[in-house]
Amino acid sequence: MRTDRETIQALSGRLLELTPRAMQLLEDLTLTESEASEFRSTGFLTVPDVLPATVWVRLAEHLLPLLCSISIRVGLEHRETSATTLSVGATFRRVDPHRIHEPDVRAKMAFVLDELGLTELGSSLADLLTPLIRRIVGPLSFRHCYFYIYEEGDYVSIHNDHQVGDRVDVQFPVSLNTAGGIRVLSRGYMQMRYDVAGSMNVLGSRVWHEVPPLLRNDANTAPRRLNMGLRFTPD
Numbered sequence: 096m097r098t099d100r101e102t103i104q105a106l107s108g109r110l111l112e113l114t115p116r117a118m119q120l121l122e123d124l125t126l127t128e129s130e131a132s133e134f135r136s137t138g139f140l141t142v143p144d145v146l147p148a149t150v151w152v153r154l155a156e157h158l159l160p161l162l163c164s165i166s167i168r169v170g171l172e173h174r175e176t177s178a179t180t181l182s183v184g185a186t187f188r189r190v191d192p193h194r195i196h197e198p199d200v201r202a203k204m205a206f207v208l209d210e211l212g213l214t215e216l217g218s219s220l221a222d223l224l225t226p227l228i229r230r231i232v233g234p235l236s237f238r239h240c241y242f243y244i245y246e247e248g249d250y251v252s253i254h255n256d257h258q259v260g261d262r263v264d265v266q267f268p269v270s271l272n273t274a275g276g277i278r279v280l281s282r283g284y285m286q287m288r289y290d291v292a293g294s295m296n297v298l299g300s301r302v303w304h305e306v307p308p309l310l311r312n313d314a315n316t317a318p319r320r321l322n323m324g325l326r327f328t329p330d
């Protein structure tokens with residue numbers, strides 16, 4: 096029987112082959128001119144068909160219980176900030192050693208990510224995709240990889256991430272047993288961008304966005320959403 100690391104390594108190897116469409120984009124970066132202009136105007140862009148979808152779904156299904164067991168639950172309560180405004184609220188699970196202040200907890204989470212081969216997967220994927228990200232956004236470099244997990248009812252209300260500076264998050268969300276996604280402010284409205292396994296979201300820090308509550312489609316099956324993120328910052 097394969098260990099978790101062996102299974103993850105086998106699926107990661109196939110994931111890193113990317114799709115023919117991604118290889119074509121990487122070979123001829125001029126193909127992305129329209130995508131670069133969309134990112135400049137909205138601060139958000141989806142590039143479809145970057146990762147092989149069935150491999151990514153299988154890997155996500157394998158990772159979810161493992162990552163859940165080392166995750167930190169994020170609970171950000173809404174507060175009334177005036178008679179007409181409410182602060183940002185959120186509930187979800189985070190696996191991101193860079194967001195943990197306690198050295199022991201941080202080291203333990205980083206160790207598990209290393210052991211499972213996920214630190215390596217993140218940096219290998221970032222190495223492959225950096226030319227494309229730079230073509231779309233400009234001179235940026237990969238910093239680290241993180242994972243967010245959403246269970247039934249989890250959400251992040253409308254916010255932007257201006258407080259973290261000009262970071263760009265490159266995300267690979269996958270929703271299981273539900274139609275999940277992200278909403279982004281574009282041309283005056285919050286517009287739904289559904290998760291499609293294998294698509295790559297490029298999320299600037301100043302775009303207004305939210306993760307709608309994860310809804311149950313089926314009485315017997317819990318919805319889940321995994322988002323693998325690669326954090327890039329300006330050079």
Ligand SMILES: [Fe+2]
Nearest residue numbers: 254255256304
């Ligand atoms: Fe955000």
